[in-house]
Amino acid sequence: MTTAATCCDLILFGTLGDLARRKLLPALYQLEKAELLHQDSRIIGVARDAMSADDYRTRVRESLQQFVTKESIDEEVWQRFSAKLVYCAVDLADLEAYSALGDITDPTKRTPISYFATPPALFPIICDGLASVNLITAPARVVLEKPLGHNLISSRKINQHVGRYFDESQIYRIDHYLGKETVLNLLALRFANSIFSSHWDHSTIDHIQITAAEQVGVEGRWSYYDDAGQLRDMVQNHLLQVLSLIAMEPPTRLDADSIRDEKLKVLKSLRPITSQNVRDDTVRGQYTAGFVGDSKVPGYLDEDGAKSKSVTETFVALKVHIDNWRWSGVPFYIRTGKRMPQKRTEVVISFKPQPHNIFHETLSQLPPNKLIIRLQPDEGVEIQMMNKVPGLGKQMQLKPTTLDLSFYETFENKRIADAYERLLLEAIEGNQYLFVHREEVEHAWRYIDGILAAWSDTAESPKSYQAGTWGPVASVSLMAHDGRQWDDES
């Protein structure tokens, strides 16, 4: 019945935590539903509480009921899935306790794949523990959740420790944006369509915008978030990955090394932001109370769990330059924030305007063409272009129109898989192309550390913005200063 190649023990460290319950277990259930798990594979949940296998299955079922949305649990799938569930109580801080895992695994029968969905402080000891029970030898692999460090130094420490036991080819660093259907579609769009691949550089593109706006606030994660802030939480990983996919040179093949090498070159070409340009090229903000949709929401400093006055940014806008041949003179504007008016993640490629307007009797300036890649929600691709309004009038009327390719409509309501489904499947099958190489993580941190240091030098606090707005006014000025505007302003 099954089509999966790899028979594995997926060891889910942190199986009772929020990430496992909300994302990982539902994703594994969907893989089972699609018959993509090997029939003899197992999912070994690890947490501290002692409990029976049946109690664990009950907990997993409750999570699925809560988080497998839009459908009820299919009993036949559940029977197959629950038969794969095994529970193992281990206090991960206690090296001796890992023997319990050793007792129930046999790497010669099933490939051990260890997924670290725990606080990152535990990563080193989990590696030590896995080594102590011989669960590290290739083809064993390890999947690491973010955050991979708080800065370059701490990220290196984690990478070094994990690297003591696992070769880079065994390490799968998750960035869930790389599992999103629409982020992958960037590759298809760029490299399977000559109309785009031949117009993808400074000669035709004026600038690029990347927006990741969220309506949610810190969602009960104040202490984690306050230590991180939006720059570390969203830009260091997800948005620099998206930027790299947009900006990279064509990889020679669709494999891990080729793609990761090209992304890395982009990260190495980012022009550092320093105390010289930080005021011109960055904006940070923090939300105050306001309305998101119809709901009144508190300010950041009044969120549940807020402990002190804080200068952590919940909004960032950046002007990013990539110092290479292709992107010379093309700024990338990045904007991301919590408590914005809508959930919207999109990339806008704004092309250069026509050099001369022969239609100036009807329009003094022709609006430039735009390619809008909607990553979420309402996934799809839009091209904004000019058309003639049909009619016999003496003067030709032009109108900006949109060619809209919604994924749902185009692909007949085909279900869009959650990012974690794809990433778990690729990790199980041993394909690394959607995972982040150590060097990428470290170069991204180098760039981010520079911005954080420059912010700290200026000793300025983030600018306030009211919840439910698009961030501080300064973010509008960042674009206006260059004679441009964010796509939602036009």
Ligand SMILES: NC(=O)C1=CN([C@@H]2O[C@H](COP(=O)(O)OP(=O)(O)OC[C@H]3O[C@@H](n4cnc5c(N)ncnc54)[C@H](OP(=O)(O)O)[C@@H]3O)[C@@H](O)[C@H]2O)C=CC1
């Ligand atoms: N939640 C999310 O949406 C996301 C989370 N992440 C990252 O994933 C990781 C997990 O996050 P999240 O699920 O939210 O965290 P939670 O605090 O909800 O869960 C942590 C899990 O780790 C386990 N754990 C902690 N200490 C030990 C220990 N000493 N021994 C055994 N198990 C232990 C807990 O087990 P026990 O039940 O025994 O306490 C629990 O299952 C973090 O690094 C987070 O930053 C990344 C992206 C998104």
Ligand SMILES: O=C1O[C@H](COP(=O)(O)O)[C@@H](O)[C@H](O)[C@H]1O
């Ligand atoms: O990693 C994170 O991502 C989410 C946003 O993810 P998305 O898939 O909903 O766009 C963000 O809310 C969270 O703070 C961050 O840790």
